[in-house]
Amino acid sequence: MNVLRRVLLGLAAPVLALIVAGLFTTLLLLLTGDDVGGFWDTMLSWPKNRNLVNILNSASVLYLSGVAAAIGFRMNLFNIGVEGQYKVAMFAAAVFAGQAWLPGKLNVIAAVLVAMIAGAIWAGIAGILRTTRGVSEVISTIMLNAIAGPLVGYFLAKWGQSTGNSTQTKPIPEESWVGGITIFSDSVTKLYGLSLLAVVVGVLFWLVLNRTRFGFDLRATGSSESAAIASGVNTKRMIVISMLLSGAVAGLVGLPVLFGNSHNYGASFQAGLGFAGIAVALLGRNNPVGIAFGALIFAFLTEQGNLLNIMAGISPDIVAVTQGVIVIAVVIAYEVVRRARTRIEQAAVADALAAEKGAAA
Amino acid sequence: MLAFIAGGFVLLSAVRVISGADEITSSGTLAVTLTATMPIALAGLGGLWAERAGVVNIGLEGMMIMGTLGAGYVTYHHGVLAGVLGAIAFGMIGGALHALATVIFGVDHIVSGVAINIIAAGIAGFLAEAWFTDLPGGGPTQSPSLADPGKINLSFLSEPASNLEDKHWFLVSDLASVVEMFTKNLSVLTLLGLALIVGSFFLLWRTRFGLRLRSCGEAPEAAESVGINVYRYKFTAVMISGGLAGLGGAYLALVSTSGFQVGQTQGRGYIGLAAMIFGNWRPTGMFMGSGLFGYTQALPFRDGTHSVHALLLVVAGLLVAVAVIQWLKGSRRNAIISVVLGAVFLTWYLTTDIVPADFTKMAPYVTTMLVLAFAAQRLRMPAADGRIYRKGSSG
Numbered sequence: 100m101n102v103l104r105r106v107l108l109g110l111a112a113p114v115l116a117l118i119v120a121g122l123f124t125t126l127l128l129l130l131t132g133d134d135v136g137g138f139w140d141t142m143l144s145w146p147k148n149r150n151l152v153n154i155l156n157s158a159s160v161l162y163l164s165g166v167a168a169a170i171g172f173r174m175n176l177f178n179i180g181v182e183g184q185y186k187v188a189m190f191a192a193a194v195f196a197g198q199a200w201l202p203g204k205l206n207v208i209a210a211v212l213v214a215m216i217a218g219a220i221w222a223g224i225a226g227i228l229r230t231t232r233g234v235s236e237v238i239s240t241i242m243l244n245a246i247a248g249p250l251v252g253y254f255l256a257k258w259g260q261s262t263g264n265s266t267q268t269k270p271i272p273e274e275s276w277v278g279g280i281t282i283f284s285d286s287v288t289k290l291y292g293l294s295l296l297a298v299v300v301g302v303l304f305w306l307v308l309n310r311t312r313f314g315f316d317l318r319a320t321g322s323s324e325s326a327a328i329a330s331g332v333n334t335k336r337m338i339v340i341s342m343l344l345s346g347a348v349a350g351l352v353g354l355p356v357l358f359g360n361s362h363n364y365g366a367s368f369q370a371g372l373g374f375a376g377i378a379v380a381l382l383g384r385n386n387p388v389g390i391a392f393g394a395l396i397f398a399f400l401t402e403q404g405n406l407l408n409i410m411a412g413i414s415p416d417i418v419a420v421t422q423g424v425i426v427i428a429v430v431i432a433y434e435v436v437r438r439a440r441t442r443i444e445q446a447a448v449a450d451a452l453a454a455e456k457g458a459a460a
Numbered sequence: 461m462l463a464f465i466a467g468g469f470v471l472l473s474a475v476r477v478i479s480g481a482d483e484i485t486s487s488g489t490l491a492v493t494l495t496a497t498m499p500i501a502l503a504g505l506g507g508l509w510a511e512r513a514g515v516v517n518i519g520l521e522g523m524m525i526m527g528t529l530g531a532g533y534v535t536y537h538h539g540v541l542a543g544v545l546g547a548i549a550f551g552m553i554g555g556a557l558h559a560l561a562t563v564i565f566g567v568d569h570i571v572s573g574v575a576i577n578i579i580a581a582g583i584a585g586f587l588a589e590a591w592f593t594d595l596p597g598g599g600p601t602q603s604p605s606l607a608d609p610g611k612i613n614l615s616f617l618s619e620p621a622s623n624l625e626d627k628h629w630f631l632v633s634d635l636a637s638v639v640e641m642f643t644k645n646l647s648v649l650t651l652l653g654l655a656l657i658v659g660s661f662f663l664l665w666r667t668r669f670g671l672r673l674r675s676c677g678e679a680p681e682a683a684e685s686v687g688i689n690v691y692r693y694k695f696t697a698v699m700i701s702g703g704l705a706g707l708g709g710a711y712l713a714l715v716s717t718s719g720f721q722v723g724q725t726q727g728r729g730y731i732g733l734a735a736m737i738f739g740n741w742r743p744t745g746m747f748m749g750s751g752l753f754g755y756t757q758a759l760p761f762r763d764g765t766h767s768v769h770a771l772l773l774v775v776a777g778l779l780v781a782v783a784v785i786q787w788l789k790g791s792r793r794n795a796i797i798s799v800v801l802g803a804v805f806l807t808w809y810l811t812t813d814i815v816p817a818d819f820t821k822m823a824p825y826v827t828t829m830l831v832l833a834f835a836a837q838r839l840r841m842p843a844a845d846g847r848i849y850r851k852g853s854s855g
């Protein structure tokens with residue numbers, strides 16, 4: 100197959116998915132008699148500088164969540180529990196950093212480690228249950244999500260400080276805040292310092308996946324478990340390690356906001372990033388670069404969607420529909436393209452064989 | 461199975477008498493339990509239909525959300541009966557999407573389910589604002605209050621039972637509570653749900669249709685080789701699955717509360733899935749699992765801190781019973797572990813007066829994890845569950 104055709108086939112799926120999602124959203128808006136023109140004007144307008152910074156901020160957080168999910172997905176391990184893992188981890192990091200046992204930036208580094216360990220432990224429970232007791236990680240991570248809420252709630256009530264009608268952890272001392280990075284001088288919002296974690300994680304993910312034995316084993320197990328076992332891969336060990344890694348990355352999700360903006364764990368906690376991360380990972384085909392595009396698209400849609408209420412009188416929830424449809428359309432489109440590709444390859448092989456036979460006869 | 465339920469009930473009754481926490485088997489608690497159980501059980505039943513045909517349905521949550529929305533909209537405009545049917549239809553739309561993705565296009569089942577949950581939550585939020593904002597009593601996140609589907613009262617049974625319950629006799633009063641639960645203010649939808657669970661059992665395990673459907677979940681290639689249209693059975697099963705989850709949503713919007721609210725499913729679709737696995741992909745077990753979730757959801761609302769505290773004694777009793785069974789089976793190590801755990805719970809009971817509310821909220825999920833951890837080897841899911849099947853792939 101020539102290069103051009105391969106590139107076209109590769110691009111076909113995402114483009115098709117975006118078109119389907121656009122059509123579906125338009126149809127829904129027509130159905131409710133909303134302002135379709137206003138919707139597209141708002142969504143397709145170029146964001147202001149401060150909105151661009153917001154997009155980068157939420158994209159980096161989504162990216163971390165997406166990579167966390169992708170580590171498991173690469174070996175057919177469905178870590179649905181990123182949601183619970185980053186909740187537990189963010190709380191643990193907030194409590195630790197709030198104690199200020201270490202000075203300045205040392206406190207930040209230690210808190211990052213605490214978050215990673217907490218996330219890894221929470222995910223590891225599911226990994227251990229899977230390998231020792233055969234419990235499906237899908238169910239155990241869902242259960243762990245549900246347990247994380249009350250567990251954090253209990254300790255928040257116990258260790259937190261009440262101000263008025265909300266409770267939060269002890270604030271992180273100002274010397275341990277991670278300042279923002281100014282991208283546009285005219286914008287009040289800044290890029291969270293710890294957003295750069297996303298870049299580090301992305302590069303490491305790519306390196307481990309493509310340049311290490313572990314990454315090879317991970318991909319091999321995902322492609323064909325029986326073949327991996329036959330070639331000597333210890334799949335049980337792989338399952339536990341990838342769950343721990345997945346949880347450790349999930350643990351980072353809450354940190355940019357924690358150290359850059361809220362400075363404590365409390366009412367400002369943003370839920371739902373775990374499930375969004377799963378969607379972003381699927382959109383990017385669990386590939387380090389693909390996930391980045393997925394995260395940017397999701398962040399762009401959400402940020403633009405926030406303007407819908409003011410600009411066009413439409414509920415921003417419509418954006419969630421668009422995002423969901425993109426995900427399901429993209430996986431279907433990938434499948435259709437994969438089948439088309441297989442058919443083309445089969446036809447090419449058959450032609451070659453027929454030509455050979457003809458030459459021999 | 462029956463012996464197990466009976467044993468558990470006697471234990472509950474004994475603990476009630478010992479601890480004086482009358483609410484743990486009061487008719488009020490049982491009624492709330494039943495109301496909390498039914499949506500979970502309906503979602504679980506939906507999961508059972510899909511997985512028996514070999515399709516994992518993690519999109520139950522989204523289909524349930526669709527059901528709450530359908531119930532809200534159609535009930536307001538066309539009455540309760542149409543509303544229930546509307547909820548089922550809305551759930552089926554979700555089911556059809558899942559079937560299209562997984563059965564026709566062969567997409568991974570978990571992936572499709574996750575996407576459906578995202579879409580459904582978005583649609584519910586968006587359409588709720590479009591549909592309910594301008595209605596009297598409605599708002600951007602909730603429908604006006606809706607009519608009740610109707611209740612059944614058999615007062616000639618429930619009143620004597622109520623008198624008996626107030627005597628607080630061992631076992632007798634507890635059984636009276638159960639009678640009262642089924643004879644006083646029993647929602648029509650509860651009855652419908654129970655009938656569907658029993659009906660599903662007969663349909664799936666006692667008819668040719670059911671055997672064929674289950675064969676698609678066990679060995680689709682073999683089913684194909686004897687002329688069964690596997691795609692059609694899988695598609696049908698997933699549609700029914702969506703309809704049942706939608707009905708679960710209708711139950712939430714019409715019986716549990718009196719109106720649609722954004723986010724009112726609160727993960728019950730996932731819990732239904734867990735209840736089904738807990739119940740070994742069987743209707744009876746699934747219903748028991750749902751009951752466990754329902755009970756632990758209900759109890760905190762009924763003199764919560766004391767009732768849940770009394771439950772510690774129940775857990776201790778159960779662990780001792782497990783220890784005896786394990787000992788008789790010859791596994792002494794497990795028996796000793798159970799006794800030690802039982803002692804821990806007994807100590808917890810004796811040294812405290814209340815259990816924090818957060819622990820109560822965790823209880824059903826922790827229980828499920830423990831049950832899965834200890835019983836996972838005994839659970840047997842349909843052999844081809846979650847596998848992607850392509851027509852003609854058996855060669």
